[in-house]
Amino acid sequence: MTDQKVQRAIVFRRVGDPSVLEDVRDWPVPVPSKGQILVAVKAAGVNPVDTYVRGGKDIPKFIIKTPQVSGGDFAGTVAAIPEGTVTDLEVGDRVYGLADGWAPWSRDGTYAQYTVVTASKAARIPEKVSYTDAAGVPIAGLTAWQALNATGLDAGSGKRIFISAGAGGVGTFAVQFAKLRGLHVTTSASPANADFLKDLGADEVYDYHKKNLVELYKDNPFDAVIDSRGGKDLWEARKVLKHNGALASVESNGYVRDYGWGGRAVHAYSFLRQKLTAIARLGPSFHPIFGRASGKDLTDIVGLVAEGKVKVIIDRTLPLGQAAAAHEYVGKGHTKGKVVLTVDEE
Known part of the structure; x- marks a missing residue:
């Protein structure tokens, strides 16, 4: 085990705007239990869900544990492996994943x-x-991978899929994964990102500023939809989906964004309605996607990255001490790919 007892960490002691994030130098180093490993973090991804948890507006406050170290994505090296942990990993191995403590009720x-x-x-x-x-x-990456798997579209089938918000973190992966599987990919984006997404593999890029999705595709519906916007956008996407198609809905703050505090009730109603419709086979199959941690999926994805078949789109990197600025930027919802914090050995 590492001899270090305290560490540098970005902590919030109450929910609020990005200014509540504190750069703390004496936070306890977590102690791994049997079955876990301790990782010395070299870089940490910043995700919209990180801002939702810190903000306390899009997630019920009563489930958010404070004080809490923000973040879920990590890449680093194995620092310690407790006795009794069964793994083929060794101290010093380069590893990445989704930390056990990333949930709102964790620390x-x-x-x-x-x-x-x-x-x-x-x-x-x-x-x-x-x-x-x-x-x-x-x-x-996990969210996009698992959403595409949930649609059940066969590789090489040439079937048509619509992916919302193609230039975002989930979207950039979903577009590439779908194209690798031989699907016809349509995505939504601003005109400024159209060429970028076509380079990633999109066959069509729908300009959500100028065109109506339903008018464009109601007579030529899709076999599947991966929606990461939620709210009103999800129901628009549903209207361009075949009756026997598949809808993978990435959980987001879309309903709160579109309906205010009443969005949680609308979200619950939408979830129940779509589930019952799918069960009764009166409409598309419905698959809520939460992005589940999976060592196998991560191994498959990073293998594609290593082979040059999938690009990780990094919008910008910032040092750990600028986590508040990273949250401010990600919270605006206009990132191209991912924002990553680099962790210095201080």
Whole structure:
């Protein structure tokens, strides 16, 4: 085990705007339990969900534990493995993943020098992949991977899929994964990102500023939709989906964004309605996606990155001490790919 007892970490002691994030130098180093490993963090991805938890507006406050280290994505090296932990990992191995402490009701996130993760949920980082790129994968990459798997579209089928918000963290991965599987990919984005997304593999880019999605595609519906916007946008996407199609809905703050505090009730109603419709086979199958930690999925994804088949799109990197600025930027909702914090050995 590491002899270090305290560490540098970005902590919030109450929910609020990005200014509540504190750069703390004496936060306790988490102690891994049997089955876990301790990781010395080199880089940490910043995700919209991090801002939701810190903000306390899009997630019920009563489930948010404070004080808390922010963050869920990490890339680093194995620092310690407790006795009794069954794993083929060794101290010093380069690993990445989704930390055990990333949930709102947990304490030890990844904007820190150390974090803990269940050994089976971490994956090795190939030498060709940097810590920064690896840290940009976990939540966004897992969500896109699992959403595409949920649609059930066969590889090489040429079937048509619509992916909302193609230039975002989830979208940039989903577009590439879908194209690799031989699907016809349509995504939404601003005109400024159209060429960028076509370079990633999109066959069509829908300009959500000027065109109506339903008018464009109601007569030529899709076999599947991956929606990461939620709220009103999800119901628009549903209207361009075949009756026997598949809707993978990435959980987001869309309903609160569109309906205010009443959005939670609308969200619950929408979830129940779509589930019952799917069960009765009166409409598309419905698959809520939360981005589940999986060592196997992470290994498959980072393998594609190492082979050059998938690009990790990094919008910008910032030092750990600028976590508040990173939250401010991500919270605006206009990132191209991922934002990553680099963790110095201080």
